Amino acid sequence: MTKLAIGINLDRCIGCHTCANACKMQNNVPDGMLWNRVITEGCDAIDGAVGEYPNLTRTYVPLACQHCENPACLKVCPTGATYKDEQGRVEIDYDRCIGCRMCMAACPFNARVFNWEDPQRDGDFNWGDARVPVRTRGVMEKCTLCKERTDAGEEPMCVVCCPTHARVFGDLDDPNSELAQLRATKGKDVHILLEEKGTKPQVFYFDE
Amino acid sequence: MKLSAQSKIGVGVLAAIMVIGFCAYVFQLTQGLCVTGMSNGVSWGLYITCFMFFVGLSAGGLIVASSAHVFGIESFKRVSMPAVITSTVCILCAGAFILIDLGGIQRIWNMFIHLNFTSPLAWDMCVITTYLVINVLDIIWLRRGDERKVKMLSYVALPVAILVHSVTAWIFGLEIAKEGWYSAIMAPIFVASACDSGLALLMVVLAAVRKAGVFDCGSELFANLARLLATFIAVDAFFIGCELLTTAYPGTEGASHVLGIMTSGATAPFFWFEILGGLLIPFVLLASAKRRERTGVVVAASALVMCGVFCKRVWLLFTSFTVTNVYGAPGISSGSTAARGADGFDMWALAGSYMPQPVEFAVVAAVVSFCILGIALLSKKLVAKA
């Protein structure tokens, strides 16, 4: 089996949002939504801080589809539009999506975005990778783990563009991959987002 | 079918609302769901609230009607027809709301060729369809007076009626993502709400058909049903109490957050209306045998129960939408720029927020009109004068 995933080094993430725009660009994500965003954890303001001055902490958490092993979104999809592919990615068959938004309510990470209207793009232009399908109004979309790129053996665009090399892409089922080794060796420095929800995210976070 | 002048005006008004609502729906079809107040943060709104509400109204009617036959409660059999009529019309409305809420209805055929049986929505489609068929058969056989078939059907109808509401509950209750939804008691609560709101609707309909001179079920039965309603309210209150206690007791952070929103936050008005106006007051009103004999009081109590249950749908649905599991700025992207005039940073919301838009009100008004008109016309046509 192949189980593609991304590991994110939280110590290297400087909250620059480059990955968010890299994803938006690659995947022709319309205005007003993003597949990938960077959360300043627990704060009401971007670059805010938790605690009282001067006892402060800050964690940036890049957040997108976690490509769960046990995806809550997949089970609730009435048409099977959401599926787990042979690469271990959670994908959406846009042609099957009926826009019921069951998956959106089911995703614990708020990773999914919906085309509430005809996609708006400043400049009325389909930017990004020409291989990426153009979605229409009324369908759900989210991080595909850059399906079109990873199918062609390329890394996801967020990984390519991360200026601090905080992202590691690879196959968790390949014990020789950097990713699998990180996951195996980092021990308690590996963080799984909302682990208690039991969806078994393949995406994971780790400390240096 | 002859209609009085008054009725004609009524029908005319309802028809007009339906036309407006239909236009609103067509508008929604052409623009997308951006014309509603929904967004990526609160991805279900008034339509789904109404869906839950109407499933409840429907299930309540059929539960009363089929109980009459299953448990041989002779007196109840007299109200079977009105009960089944409200049940049928309400389930049609409920189904309509699901379809109205779909963003990609043009791809609905995927529901037939690619149905995914792990999805509660798939179960819902099956069970609602079954339920509708049962309702229609029930009407036909009741009309023909085929007591044997009605009785046989009732054995199926009762569990299906309970199931139809349980499945609706599972759409929410099985979602681990939402702290306020994920609960085993969600189905019993939905069934209890269905029983009280459905019976309340039946009471109102019975009062109305009596007033209209179509059908009079008799004061004794009316009072008895009112007593049953009081019991249903108590059961509903019990389940809600169980749920609240179970949520609150461990004092976890997530649960406290949810309870806070419910009791003093955005959905607090709905929560407290439900507790006081939807449970406590109607129960007190119906607790006394004397008051139960006064039609006005019963109708008022019934109306309160329905409003209360509607409010419950509201707080149940939206409280959990306002909580994000991974909290932090910038939050969740609304997903719609033009609809909300959101540009740049305004695309974000830290917590979900929702305000129904005119299109939604128009569509809901149209479906409610259809419901009233449907019950009225079917009652007039099918319910024999007692």
Add this chain to the structure above:
Amino acid sequence: MTGTQSASRGLTRRDFLKVGVAGATGLAAAGSMTGCGAWLGAATQQAADEKTVYTLHQFMCTGRCSLKCTVRDGRLAMIQPNDTVDPYYRHVCVKGISEIQHVYSDERLQSPMRRVGARGEGSFEVISWDEAIKTVGDELRKAWDKYGKQSVYMSASNEPRFGFLPALLGCATGVEPGIDRGTGNGSAPAIGGDVFGGGTNETRDWVNTKTLVISGTNLLESSMMQSNTFLDAKKAGCEIIVLDPHFSTTAGKASKWIPVIPGTDAAFYLGMVSYILDNKLYNEAYMREHTSFPFLIDEATGKLLRTGAAWGTDEETGEPVDPGDFMVWDAAKGAAVPYAEAVATASLEGSFDVDGKKAITVLESLKRNQRQYTCEWAEGVCGASAETIAEVARKYATGGPAYLAFGQGGSDKYSNPDIIGHAGMVLVSLTGNIGKPGCGIGHGIGGGGYSVTLGEWELPEQFKPAELDVRSDRFPDRDGGVHVIISLGNTFQQYWANMNKTRGWIDSLDFIVHIGMYYEDTVKYADIVLPVCSKFEDTVEHSIVRSDYNHVNLQTKCIDPLFESKPDFDVMRLIAEEMGVGEYLPKTAEELVRYQIEHSEDLAEQGITLAELEKNHGSMKMADVDEPRRAYTDLKFETPTTRMEPYYEAWKPCEQAWPNWEENNEAYAGNPLAEKYPLQFTQTRTRFSNHSHFKAAKWVQQFAKPTLELNPADMDSRGIADGDLVEAFNDRGSFKCVARANNAVRPGSCRTWEAGWSKYIEEGNTQNVTNDHVNPRDEYLPTGAPIPYNDTLVEVKKA
């Protein structure tokens, strides 16, 4: 260089558009339903024509990204890091990617325009290039006739770049000297370094540093493309200590954040100096051999003793007198000798009698001067505890390789940041933390790597820029004789504090031509506006070659100039031609690029040619750059003695021969003005823009809304809630914007982003309130006193 690849076909965007437009107008609801666009599922894009272009991004952010661009149907479709560049240097940022939209922004200046309303009103009419250039020419000639050539001033900001024009026109120019040199002013004299205070070692060298003290900069945002050097250093075990009033992004990623009172970094360093002196943690051998610490000072005058006569002119010959060598006290001989004669035996401390004069060593002088600056004193000024200061001092002096990093955009924008730079140099002189792996001082902007010298296109001798006595930021106060401004980029907004006063001066100008890309604040004051295009657009194949952070990078045209805009070189040439001096310029930017490459000895040595650059996708790593650049490894400095000279004899008259603490002009404890205006106001640099550039980028605006950030405590006491509209004001003026609560902001301070566009806040302009005070030490500082934007007090109230 460019390759073409085909892509799959499907429904075109135009089909979608039809549907979208019909839907939006609500006209053809039925049409939308019958049209198949929105009813079908997903479709793949049609790409009739797609090519890949390798180019470079704009230079001002110092990120120096080499980019791989996808151009589809004549439009930028993707921007990625250049994948042929060594992975260590391969990068792009949130701003770079946002060019996908930003280049096509509604805020682009599209055509030449002439002002029709009053200055500042923003009413313009579109005119032709011919007419615009002719008007510019007429106005320049008018000014030349009336006042002379020096009456024209070219103020240069981010983009565009008009390098040759000042010389050709004989006008003065500047990337304004009141900016960014504040700390460098104080550090440069000690080593003869640059006035920007550039880091002595490349930031890649930080992996060898054990203690890195960063002050006055949020470099993980302002030098984002060098973030890896910070993160790699931390991973390698470097303890990174950040001094910042706010819990900045950099503070959040550091090993230790030391919150300090705004504008008091110098006090922290002075406390460190005292601790090192008191505990004898200094490096005597280094001080003796490589600094002026053993030199003797005449205690009475504060002048350094020399072997020769005093400075001056020989009365007989009229030649300058050579004052001779500096003197030291040779402990072996018990006599004062020229310093070169007693390198190993010079006394570092003591008081001596030299020819009847009482002399002390420079170190002795420092020790006496430092008595007032104990760690406890520093605690009282900067707010960091004496223990903390002592701990940092101990680590800095004894914990292995140590580096003092300054920056720009923070504590350098007060009235007296030269003291920070100077105190930093004293620390370096005491410890010898320079010229070795992991040791150094200065800012890390742009990484400070190796560069090559490109061929220089020479103008004939008669073409020289004018020199002005008055610095441009003083024009509103002092007549510099300037009547015409050629403004490149958002200059008025960025370079002049106290905007209300500045406006009066702007109104008095005869003519302003603005040349830029975007509809920034400065545009509305211009009489003529000339639109230039981005670096992605061009009329030639290559118009820039740049020596960038250990690389040579080449710009390549991606698309034709949009709208009526022109590349900056073409506009510069048009103006030069109009003024009759066009013949001295290269015919095209490409000719210039070829000249720069062909006439560069460095490039020739490394075999780098235009063809090679094209073959290597526009980016080539320079030879021998594996080891990080380290300056002064021979410990020879660019001072007269080639030693570090921390004692600034020439600054004695202004009491800064040693770094002496001086309160800020406005933001200091006990300022009576604080009763009226209790909040210090700062304009920080942000990852979301490069000064004024990218403010209009919608993809950046997703994350960045200009607000006034306050600590929640300060908001509560003023009855302000998050999201409220507030007014910040002082005697100079006011502006209104939305308030944002942020715990990371120091109580007693408020902050917004630098170079904001007034159109993106509710009312007024952030520069309306900023301080334009001129430190009286102005004439002593290499580039004059800095503009103290952040040395500003305001009050904030609900609007």
